[in-house]
Amino acid sequence: MQTKHYLTLSDAEFLLDHAHQYAIENQFNVSIAVVDESGTLLAMKRMDGAAPMTANLAIEKAKCSAMSRRPSKLFEDIIKNGQMGFLTMDSFSGMLEGGEPIMYQGQLVGAMGVSGVKSFQDAEIAQQAIEKFLAQLG
Template identity: 80%
Template sequence: MKTKHYLTLEDAEFLLTRAHQYAIDQKFNVSIAVVDESGTLLAMKRMDGASPMTANLSIEKARCSAMSRRPTQVFEELIKDGQLGFLTVNSFSGMLEGAEPIIYQAQLVGAVGVSGVKSHQDAEIAQHAIQVFLALAD
């Protein structure tokens, strides 16, 4: 029998709070989603001033990252490089940069997805929250 790590609601809220504060500090209006390892939504926030479409997109980005166990930037780059077959995949969407998987002790435990500013800035917000979370988890 193996031990399986997982995100608690408290963990998800911590990640959401860290991402939200970082976005405020950068003067970004975004939507932030935290999902578990299966892509199931645990917590989500749409900041005042963020476009309504960013709410769903942040969730889809997070799901894509969790299900693939990769940053969504990987898919955006593949599509930009002409591998358009990824656009026909029905199992997930959100293949735009802005979500990062959360890997704890070599196990995927979830992902953070962000939408609302430039894609690399979305990813920066997610990365910041995850780095703070993992630094405190050890």
């Protein structure tokens, strides 16, 4: 029998706090979402000044990343290259850069989605929070 790792609410709050702090330091107004390995929302935050639509986009990016186990940028690139025939997801909004999977010891434990600035900046916010989270696990 194998051990299954998973994100706790405390883990999700750690990720949100570090992403939020990074966004403040860079004067970004974003929405941030953390989902579990199935794409179910664990926690989210919409910063003051972030457009209302960014809340849903952050969740969709995180869900896309969790369900595919890949950064959502992969799907943005596929769409840009006109290769979207195989995609059957309900929402294409999650297929924009800014969704990042959270892998721990080779297992997907969840994903993070960020929306509100340029898509590469959304991804940067998520990536740095995930790096800090994994570093504190040892």
